[in-house]
Amino acid sequence: MSNDKPVVTIERLTKIFETDSGRICLFNDLCTEVVEGEFAAVTGPTGVGKTTLVNIVAGLEKPTHGSVTVLGKDVTAMDDDSLTEFRGQKMGVVFQGSQLLANLNVFRNIELPLVIQKADETDRKRKTQEIIDFFGLGEKSSACPAALSVGERRKVAIARALVTEPPLLLMDEPTGGLDTSAVNILTPLLRGIHYLHKGTILMATNSLTLARMASREIPIMRPRFLMTCRL
Amino acid sequence: MNASRYLFASFTRLEALVTTEIVVSTAASIVLGSSLSVSWFSLALSTSGLSLGVFLVVMFMVSLEVSSKRREVAILRALGAKRSSLLHAFFLRTAHLAVGGCVLGVVTGYCTATLTAECSLLSSEIVGFAVIVSLVSSLSGGLVAARNLSNLKIGEVLRQ
Numbered sequence: 001m002s003n004d005k006p007v008v009t010i011e012r013l014t015k016i017f018e019t020d021s022g023r024i025c026l027f028n029d030l031c032t033e034v035v036e037g038e039f040a041a042v043t044g045p046t047g048v049g050k051t052t053l054v055n056i057v058a059g060l061e062k063p064t065h066g067s068v069t070v071l072g073k074d075v076t077a078m079d080d081d082s083l084t085e086f087r088g089q090k091m092g093v094v095f096q097g098s099q100l101l102a103n104l105n106v107f108r109n110i111e112l113p114l115v116i117q118k119a120d121e122t123d124r125k126r127k128t129q130e131i132i133d134f135f136g137l138g139e140k141s142s143a144c145p146a147a148l149s150v151g152e153r154r155k156v157a158i159a160r161a162l163v164t165e166p167p168l169l170l171m172d173e174p175t176g177g178l179d180t181s182a183v184n185i186l187t188p189l190l191r192g193i194h195y196l197h198k199g200t201i202l203m204a205t206n207s208l209t210l211a212r213m214a215s216r217e218i219p220i221m222r223p224r225f226l227m228t229c230r231l
Numbered sequence: 232m233n234a235s236r237y238l239f240a241s242f243t244r245l246e247a248l249v250t251t252e253i254v255v256s257t258a259a260s261i262v263l264g265s266s267l268s269v270s271w272f273s274l275a276l277s278t279s280g281l282s283l284g285v286f287l288v289v290m291f292m293v294s295l296e297v298s299s300k301r302r303e304v305a306i307l308r309a310l311g312a313k314r315s316s317l318l319h320a321f322f323l324r325t326a327h328l329a330v331g332g333c334v335l336g337v338v339t340g341y342c343t344a345t346l347t348a349e350c351s352l353l354s355s356e357i358v359g360f361a362v363i364v365s366l367v368s369s370l371s372g373g374l375v376a377a378r379n380l381s382n383l384k385i386g387e388v389l390r391q
Binding site: 051052055058060061080081084085087088089093095096097099100101103104112113116117160 | 237302303305306307308309310311312313314315384385386387389390
């Protein structure tokens with residue numbers, strides 16, 4: 001941790017989902033803070049709301065109660081366009097399942113956030129090539145996602161999230177759904193990213209190995225059922 | 232950002248149907264407009280029917296197109312693309328189809344009217360009227376459908 005400047009501040013966060021069997025309350029007034037340079041892991045078993053928490057911090061979902069402040073801006077209160085712009089500039093997000101555009105090759109998938117930000121073309125190509133080289137994806141740069149292994153797709157997703165050099169990197173289960181060999185390749189890479197990125201990382205995971213790599217754990221408690229049956 | 236190149240890689244069947252509808256409607260308006268046996272009242276009535284048909288077909292097809300590209304749209308939005316740029320991309324795509332459909336419709340309508348003995352009232356006003364009606368109805372249909380993008384829940388789409 002380089003200093004104590006908060007990057008993510010979560011205050012009294014609650015998310016209530018309506019389901020067929022009743023209402024499920026996630027987080028239950030969660031309060032926490034992630035400071036600059038910190039690598040925090042959101043942990044807990046499947047279904048406790050780790051993905052929901054990452055999505056709320058990224059401004060992709062709205063909480064039922066509470067607020068999330070990222071780099072001084074309350075993402076739960078921002079209007080849609082400002083939030084989209086803010087996310088593009090200040091956050092890199094690695095989604096569960098990679099979420100690459102199928103009709104674009106590796107190079108263009110990674111370049112995409114810079115295109116959206118209207119970065120200068122020369123600068124854009126250089127940054128994309130640099131990150132492709134760092135991730136060892138040089139030989140695959142003209143391949144489409146369908147031709148890649150799951151592990152390679154995950155690498156492309158992480159590279160895409162880092163290409164804009166965002167102050168905050170959000171990762172949702174970066175090793176989820178990968179086989180052991182892919183996890184063994186990706187884990188030291190994630191450690192390297194933390195060392196080189198120098199930004200703040202918030203990662204949702206249920207992998208003990210990844211959680212140990214983080215400087216702090218944010219455990220999420222099991223959800224509460226507010227109503228178990230409906231007559 | 233030109234979102235069109237990330238959303239529309241090729242010409243789809245839905246787009247082919249939209250174009251065909253615009254071609255048929257434009258050509259039919261020209262043929263009807265230039266026909267001696269059609270009164271102004273029945274011309275206005277049939278043109279309204281044709282333009283309503285174009286509006287509904289374009290709206291339905293573009294709605295399907297928006298639904299089929301929900302994931303791509305959600306990814307682009309999550310990476311920082313503004314809703315306005317994506318709306319613009321869908322609108323621009325509809326405009327391309329509308330203009331292409333109108334051009335083909337004018338050619339088809341002109342050829343049909345020229346070859347039909349009854350259609351001797353063919354004039355630039357009739358062609359212009361048919362083009363304007365087709366363009367307005369298809370573009371408004373596309374715009375109404377593209378507004379579905381506003382309701383897209385990015386987080387939910389990306390989880391699926």
